[in-house]
Amino acid sequence: MAISDRKAREKEDLKALILSGAKKLFVEKGIEQTTIRNIADAIDYSVGTVYVYFKDKNAIFHALHTQGFTQLGGEFKVLFHVSDPMERLRAMGRVYINFALQNPDMYDLMFNLKAPMEFLNDAKKEEWSEGKGTFGVLRTTVEQCMTDGHFKGHNLEPTAFMIWSMVHGMVSLEISKRSLGVNIQQPETIVVAAYEEFLKIMDRV
Template identity: 30%
Template sequence: MGIKERQERDREAVRRAILDAARDLFVSEGYDNVSIRKIAERIEYSPAAIYGYFPSKDDIFFALAEEGFRLLGDPGVGEAHERLQNLPPLERVRAVFWRLYEFSRQQPEYFALMFVDRSVPRISREYERFAFAREMKRHIAEEIQRCIDAGQLPATVKPAVAMRLLTSGVLGVAVMRLSDRLPPGENADDIASDVLDTILAGLRSGIALKSRGVDLECGAPVADANVAQAFRPASSRSR
């Protein structure tokens, strides 16, 4: 191994140590309460050394969020991916949201940072970097559209709204499980499976829904795009 390769490998090992320490600290102490100094102490580095890898605490979060979305999108083994391709449209949609639930079990820390924790920065601030995550969402919307085209969901269903409702159900079960709020004897996997089936059955029933649905690319409402609103910075949003 040449000098350049070794340097590269060492640099990657330090970067990994920073990210692992930061992820643990962000989740256990809350993003707001963790400083670069605290991360440095955990891995026995100087704060200045950390700045050589990440210009700010927010950059560490963005690197973790990027890893998280890549782990979420990774179908694991190629075999699983192929099996998914052969499913009927509605089961493919179900499998996508089941994957989100599985991710909450396999990667609870990434899940908490990406979907639950209140004080992390908004990934919309890093528009280019998370283009692949928006691409994932667009792909899911297309899968839902395929169900509509195949007559497995009514034509009145808006893919962006269906996606939000299915995400809500999975997120709720995942939060109950991760925060240990289920009584003994309750099976979180069964609840997650039931909430997906129930929401899909509800969507199939064709009831009228209120949500207008928001475009996945830029946050503008699909039906009534308001560009000024779509590009409002995250910090000015009402909570």
């Protein structure tokens, strides 16, 4: 069955090629300017072929969003070397913020845009495994912080969700250009500065 093996490989390759074209356009021009025709043109295939490999546009962007989580997961790996949970929590926020600010469109796709979630709905998948996994890392870290005596009198999941919201809110306001429009004195550094304020508070809790 060597031939069917090769065929399966070729199918995977073409799927990956479509995604690479989609990602290039997406990062360069955003989700709206990434049309199926553009993707097909970029990789020298026809429109129809794209639809042979992906159900629709949402499926493509769900696949891209998954790639984004793989990348974020890779950047989280440095955290394994940080043994102190509180210090690890701080570093996790920094990694998260850097990822978001350096890949704003990808971040938007992963945590704000509707496309990936609509794909899950259409596919009747109940769970969002990428998000679940990432939030799990945060929850575990907060749990270890609690074991170490931090966050006294706080509940695990609401506290973890609050911390996630904190960093998510900062980078989302930045990405959606809402922080710029608000006439802050030092707009270039506001996200980092605000995160510092948060760390100061966490140190005391």
